[in-house]
Amino acid sequence: MALRIKSHWWNDEHERSLPEIASALAFIAWRIAVDKAINLHCERFVYDHDRQRLDVIEEYLVFLIQIADRLSHGLFDDEQRRTLITAFAGKLFEHVQDNAQDLLGPGSYGSLFIERLNARSGDYCGFQFTDEGPSYAFLRHLGFEIQRLMGASEQNRWVIDQVMDKDGWDAYKRFAKAFRDLFD
Template identity: 75%
Template sequence: MALRIKSHWWNDENERSLAEISSALAFIGWRIAVDKAISLHCERFVYRDDAQRLLVVQEYLLFLIQIADRMAHIQLDDEQRRELITQFARKCVEHVQDNSQDLLGPGDYGSPFIARLNERSTEYAEFRLDDDGPTYPFLRHLGHEIQTLMGDQDENRWVIDQVMDKDGWDAYKRFAKAFRDLFD
């Protein structure tokens, strides 16, 4: 089933705040990340449990936050960019906390996500987003992180290829389109 993303404002005559845009981006990012986790399962990659599946969703979110940061750098001044990405990340933390708590029970799921975001931000800083999208090393890093989460048992051995060649690109394209649409 195809994922339908609504990325146009209902009343596009009103100017939207960065808080509204970041909230919409977080919702869209969450939906894309969940869709990509489901896509891996549909391709017969195996999750050992819901916790592992949620970590894969989070890894996609971390990737999309990096994409948003690169796109915001082109479109916004430094202060606006910082505000947008900070609020986007905060909304992602809320999605992670709420959904993890629903599936896994009470606990602090947001703090580990923030720690991974800080770690990934440093790692992804080495990679570029050019006119065609994320570079090969950018996608390879996403694939590597998901491969690490999924393990290298026989059924998950090629997950890195699936992420690099198909799912990572698709996540980028859907998110980038939504990002541009929300600012139009």
């Protein structure tokens, strides 16, 4: 079943703040990341446990935060961009914390997500992003991190290719369209 993403405001005449837009982006990013984690399972890649599935979702979320940061470059000044991306990451922190607690029980899951985001941001900053989208290296890094999380077992040996060639690119296209729609 195709993922349906609503990315237009109900009332177009109402002015939206950057934190309101960030909240909508976080909801959309969460849905895309979950969809991509489910798709890996549908493509016969194997998760050993729920924590591993959540880790894959978080990798997609980190990737989408990087995409949002790149898409917002040129649209906003540095302060507005920082406001948007910080609010976006904060809302994703809440999604991760709430969903992981529901699935795994009490714990500080959101802070682990922020640690992952901070670690990966240094990696992603060196990758190119053009008007056509993320570079090969950008997508390869996402695939590499997901493969590392899922392990190199026989069933998961080709997960990096699935992420680089299909799922990562699709996640980018869906998110970029929603991002642009929310600012129209």
